[in-house]
Amino acid sequence: MTEIVDYELYDVPPRWLFLELETSDGLVGWGEPVVEGRSKTVAAAVEELLDNYLLGRDPNRIEDHWQAMYRGGFYRGGPILMSAIAGIDQALWDIKGKRFGAPVHELLGGRARDRIRVYQWIGGDRPADVGEAAAEQVEAGFSALKMNATPEIRRVDSPAAVEAAVERLRSVREAVGPEVEIGVDFHGRVTKPMAKRLVAALEPHEPMFVEEPVLPQHNDALAEIASHTTTPIATGERMFSRWDYKEVFEDGTVDVIQPDLSHAGGITEVKKIAAMAEAYDVALAPHCPLGPVALASCIQVDACSPNALIQEQSLNIHYNETSDVLDYLADPSVFEYEDGFVDVLDEPGLGIDLDEEYIEAQSEEPVDWHNPIWRHDDGSVAEW
Missing domain, CATH: 3.30.390.10 (Enolase-like, N-terminal domain)
Incomplete structure (x- = not known):
């Protein structure tokens, strides 16, 4: 054996x-x-x-x-x-x-598509200069973008904070026009009262979705938030199993789920979550601000999931300051983006060939990444 x-x-x-x-x-x-x-x-x-x-x-x-x-x-x-x-x-x-x-998707029933659309991040943690960045990424061939809605924001904040978020989205929409999709990530930074105000204020600029409008422990507030907008609601990067998703499916307020293939139990579990979502007419858009193995795993599930909508990927994301996704691949062309899409991977297994010498060399470098601890102007801890 x-x-x-x-x-x-x-x-x-x-x-x-x-x-x-x-x-x-x-x-x-x-x-x-x-x-x-x-x-x-x-x-x-x-x-x-x-x-x-x-x-x-x-x-x-x-x-x-x-x-x-x-x-x-x-x-x-x-x-x-x-x-x-x-x-x-x-x-x-x-x-x-x-x-x-065989590629993994062949073992899971075979492909339901030939390629999957991807989106590109713009603007960083505290979003700035997003209009110019959006135009550059569309020029580079992307047809979908995602940006953070706000920097840190108070539990009940000012009209100026709402208008600043609106102005950022307006600047992107004006830069790229109506053909480009724009996801707006609340990143769990926003409380229920501010989420209600923001989703209504952003709606005229037609975001593709608003992501994680509240933290998952407040998913019971999603129905009330959704009642203030027709914009699709997305969530799920901090939900880790099909049991975590069960309530949002039954509640009916989430339109796009975003399980992470490196957090939510891998290919086995996310394929099951995707099938559950299909039964509730909910789209799949896997979370993936990570490396090449996570992205390849996402694409394998996207390939065989009829309800897959779009795929996050981390090329040039603001976290990748020292190494990037393609650096670890022996053949970076497998993640070649064309017209805003990436082809389904068709080599055996996950479909990628990693550069083991580079991985070993990089593993000798010190790695100590932690997300920042943000604070409000009164000194209290803010959500990052």
């Missing part, structure tokens, strides 16, 4: 963690198990799962392994455990695809 015999973890810049999983017959699979700013914590969880359970087992039994890793612990869920499972799951699917000489 083929067994999982070894693994290696690589903490690499700008803020990513790669897992290399090896089998007794020489196959290698890659995963990206990381919580941004908590890579060392997730690495410990990966080691615990592999050392205590997966080493020595048959790599082909992916569903069984997923169930054992999730249900084998008395305490379940949450970002750390689900991200550890996600990266291991990605690596197992990579191995299985390579064993059968």
